[in-house]
Amino acid sequence: MADVITLTYDISPDDFTRAGEASSDVKSKLKQMGVPPEAIRKVSIALYEGEINMVIHAEGGRITVEISPQRIYMVLADKGPGIPDIEKAMQAGWSTAPDEVRSLGFGAGMGLPNMKKYSDEMNIETEIGVGTTVTMSVNIA
Amino acid sequence: MTIEELLKKEMFRTVNPGEDKERQITGVFCCDLLSIAMGKAPADCAWVTVMGNVNTIAVATLADVSCVVMAEGVQLDETARARAKEQGVTVLATEEPVFEAALNIYRELESAGA
Numbered sequence: 001m002a003d004v005i006t007l008t009y010d011i012s013p014d015d016f017t018r019a020g021e022a023s024s025d026v027k028s029k030l031k032q033m034g035v036p037p038e039a040i041r042k043v044s045i046a047l048y049e050g051e052i053n054m055v056i057h058a059e060g061g062r063i064t065v066e067i068s069p070q071r072i073y074m075v076l077a078d079k080g081p082g083i084p085d086i087e088k089a090m091q092a093g094w095s096t097a098p099d100e101v102r103s104l105g106f107g108a109g110m111g112l113p114n115m116k117k118y119s120d121e122m123n124i125e126t127e128i129g130v131g132t133t134v135t136m137s138v139n140i141a
Numbered sequence: 142m143t144i145e146e147l148l149k150k151e152m153f154r155t156v157n158p159g160e161d162k163e164r165q166i167t168g169v170f171c172c173d174l175l176s177i178a179m180g181k182a183p184a185d186c187a188w189v190t191v192m193g194n195v196n197t198i199a200v201a202t203l204a205d206v207s208c209v210v211m212a213e214g215v216q217l218d219e220t221a222r223a224r225a226k227e228q229g230v231t232v233l234a235t236e237e238p239v240f241e242a243a244l245n246i247y248r249e250l251e252s253a254g255a
Contacts (some may be wrong), residue, residue: 016194020200020202024199024203027203042242045180048203054210104175104196105175105196106196109175110177111176113180114179
């Protein structure tokens with residue numbers, strides 16, 4: 001895997017039955033490429049949390065994953081409402097998820113904290129009414 | 142202890158056998174909030190829960206648990222069952238409460254020395 005491989009996924013809004021399909025696909029591709037299991041697990045968890053966030057809070061969006069021999073670089077871009085207070089959003093337990101989302105087992109306010117925990121680098125760019133772009137990278141070995 | 146060995150104890154019903162019965166189970170984890178389970182369930186554990194929707198299967202796959210155990214007689218819904226089959230996730234079920242189900246697996250792990 002000398003070259004950079006790029007994968008792109010469009011995420012549909014409000015579709016919880018499909019949420020996780022992009023992350024699962026990335027996971028199986030990384031497995032085929034022989035990426036170490038610990039890196040795969042980190043990418044899977046971080047990406048799934050991001051994917052769920054896009055389904056819950058934004059009107060869906062687009063996920064781009066670049067896989068190089070050194071690292072896995074993920075860009076999650078949405079045209080959602082933006083995050084008014086990133087510091088609060090990063091606090092474990094802080095959530096603005098609606099009740100129907102909570103009844104599915106989400107909305108515990110662990111999304112962004114989990115993304116930070118499982119990625120080696122994370123950056124959030126957000127503008128109210130315009131959207132949010134989260135970039136994360138996971139180093140391979 | 143492998144999934145196959147756990148199945149042989151006949152403590153649980155098999156909802157979906159999964160694709161890798163030789164897979165090791167190295168611990169037990171209990172939680173129903175998927176947001177917590179996603180970040181905290183250790184890889185290769187048996188995950189005991191009463192949350193039986195399709196997202197449970199997604200979390201099981203992505204957090205890389207060995208198997209899911211549905212406690213309290215809770216059923217996986219149809220979509221979740223189909224997804225478990227498609228993704229090859231082992232799902233077991235019991236009428237027992239979460240704690241007892243987890244304790245029984247733990248005891249088996251202890252006696253298997255793993």
